[in-house]
Amino acid sequence: MNLEILVNSGAFDRPSDVLIFFGRFHPLIVHLPIGFLVLAIIAQFSVRWPKFQPLDAYIYYLWGLGALSALATVVCGYFLSLSGDYDEDTLFWHKWSGIAVFLFSLTCFYFTNKKSKLSYFTKWPLLITVTGLLIYTGHLGGNLTHGSTYLLEYAPNPIRGLAGMPPKTKPRKKVILLDSADVFLDVVLPIMNSKCTSCHNDGKKKADLLLTSHSSIMKGGENGEVVIAGSPEASELFRRIILPENHDDFMPSEGKRPLSDEEVDLLEWWIMSGAPSKGFVTQLDPEKRITATASSYFGLDKNNLLNKKVSYPDAAIVDSLRSQGFVINRLMKDNNYLEANYTLSEKAIETLELDLLLKLKEQLIWLNLGNSEVEDLHLEKIGQLENLIKLDLSRNAITDLGLKHLSKLTNLEYLNLYESQVSEGLLEVIPKMTRLQKIYLWKTKVQDTTIEQLSTMNKNLFVVFERDEVTGN
Ligand code: HEC
Incomplete structure (x- = not known):
């Protein structure tokens, strides 16, 4: 194969796919020379002890395999380097120390082949050099793939200091607000x-x-x-x-x-x-x-409201609301959150009752005032029930005028305005209800364009604009 043609055949001076294909084996086969050479070094070192003397017979082969696989690694590495994606300085030193690893392991192979064995004075400097080169080349290789700060990123500051790195920056605090x-x-x-x-x-x-x-x-x-x-x-x-x-x-x-x-x-x-x-x-x-x-x-949209323990509701107020026609239920076993439902009452809702509800402001998270003759003026009070998560105002003659009082209900996840008179005024209020997930607007004065605008303003919002199968709303 003519290397020159392969190297220059790609468009925009990029090497051909075949070369890159082989190049990408570099990170894989690099483990072979590391394995063989480390074994050779350990064997060379341990034959001093009689117990390990038998290893001597294999040292020659280990150096041989080490040199051979180092050569293959160098060739693949060269192909990979042609892609030009790497830091040039680091690449330069990585390349040449890799080649040196090959040459030095070849030298060791050569000497161990000769029955003369390495002399004491050539053996140790050679072993130390190969070991040093292996570590150095491997380290630069790591830097090329992971960046030079990768290895010591989590090191204690004194060690980072020795390597000339600045002290660790404190990790940013998790955003909670x-x-x-x-x-x-x-x-x-x-x-x-x-x-x-x-x-x-x-x-x-x-x-x-x-x-x-x-x-x-x-x-x-x-x-x-x-x-x-x-x-x-x-x-x-x-x-x-x-x-x-x-x-x-x-x-x-x-x-x-x-x-x-x-x-x-x-x-x-x-x-x-x-x-x-x-x-x-x-x-x-x-x-x-x-x-x-x-x-x-930042995960801040999860409602933490329900994790908060609220105090016991005033029993006298609950009783008097019940006598006015409200159904009041406790919603949780281990907390005092309440639901209030007025739909069974025959009477129209009155400001007096809403004032009583306001005294349960802390506990009240569900409120159903469907078909209760709620008027715009009532919404001013309802808008103060800031813990509401679910609010049903369907089948009431309320309009945009009243709606604007609801903008403080930022905990709302469900809002039912089915068969009411609301229209474009929604665009002012709904975007402030950042937790809102479902809104019912079937049979209101809302136009299609408004619905579209709402959906783009608040991506998590599901607008129900037609008869809903399940609830019949
Ligand atoms: C898997 C490796 C990889 C990842 C991850 C990666 N990039 Fe790239 N990026 C490349 C390569 C390779 C090129 C050069 C080839 C090209 O232009 O497509 C490049 C080129 C670019 C360029 C063009 C620069 C120029 O001057 O031409 C931009 C911009 C860019 N990347 C942005 C990003 C962003 C933003 C991200 C994270 C969302 C990202 N990259 C993640 C590999 C990557």
Whole structure:
């Protein structure tokens, strides 16, 4: 085979597929010379003791196998290096120390072949050199694949210090409040670290692109900038993560786990916001466009309300509500959360009763006021029941005017407005209910376009706009 032709046959000066095919065996077969040579060194060392004397007969073969497999490894390694994806400096030293491993093991093979045996004075320097070269080559190889900081990333600080590395940076605290989340350190960098830096790091800088810090991301790769602040469409980095997965340019390449929709949305928003190197997510997003996505990304959208123990409800108030026609039930065995249901009552609801309900504000998480002649003015009181998770206001003549009082009900997961008069006013209120999962809008004044807008504003929201089979609403 003519190497020159193979090397230059690919488009854009890339080596041919055959070479890369063999090249990729390098990380696999590299374990053979390591195994043989380490065994040879141990055997050479231990024959001093009579017990291990019999090993002497094999040393010659071990060096031979070691040299042979080292040669194969060097050849494959050379093919792999042609792909040009590796840090040049490290590659240079890795390549030549690998070749030296081969030459020195060949020398040992040669000397052990001669019945003369290695003299004491050549044997030890040779053994020490081969051992040292093996360790050095292996270490550089590791750096090439995993980046130079990989090995000591988790080492204690004194050891990192010896290796000239800065002390470990404290890991970022887990984000428990969206207000304290930093756009770069808590959003962008963790995404890069989990999906991109395995190929775009100091040691393995694919396309000459480093994705390990803000400055390196902004610097770009071999084809220039990859992030154009303010314009996701013009940013190569963004283009590559939204391509179809089977596209050649798709990142992360090689079938690595792609970004989730949330991660893509977050990066898009970051670039759109000017790709800042720091800043609080909530401050950069006054219109709360990314709030729901970010909360869900940090796992903050899970409702912790129910883990909180609430006090026992005032029995007198529960009794008087019951006498007004409310059905009041305790919802949990080990907590005092309550549901209140007025649908069985014949009477219209009155402000007086709502005032009583407000006294159970802490405990009340489900409220059903379906078909109870609720009016807009009542919603002002209902809007103060901030622990509500489920609210049924179906079949009441309420309108957008009353609806606006509900915007503080941020714990709501279920809202039924079936057969009410609400319409576009929903767009003001619903996006604030970030935990809302299901809303019933069948037989309201809401237009299709409003429904579409709602669905894009709040991705987790399921809008029921037709007769629901199960509940009959
Ligand atoms: C499995 C290795 C691998 C992973 C993981 C990976 N990349 Fe790449 N990346 C490459 C290779 C190889 C190239 C060069 C070939 C090409 O342009 O497609 C490249 C090129 C790029 C380029 C083009 C740079 C330029 O200047 O041409 C961008 C942008 C990029 N990657 C972004 C990313 C992002 C963002 C991620 C994480 C979501 C990522 N990459 C993950 C291997 C990878």
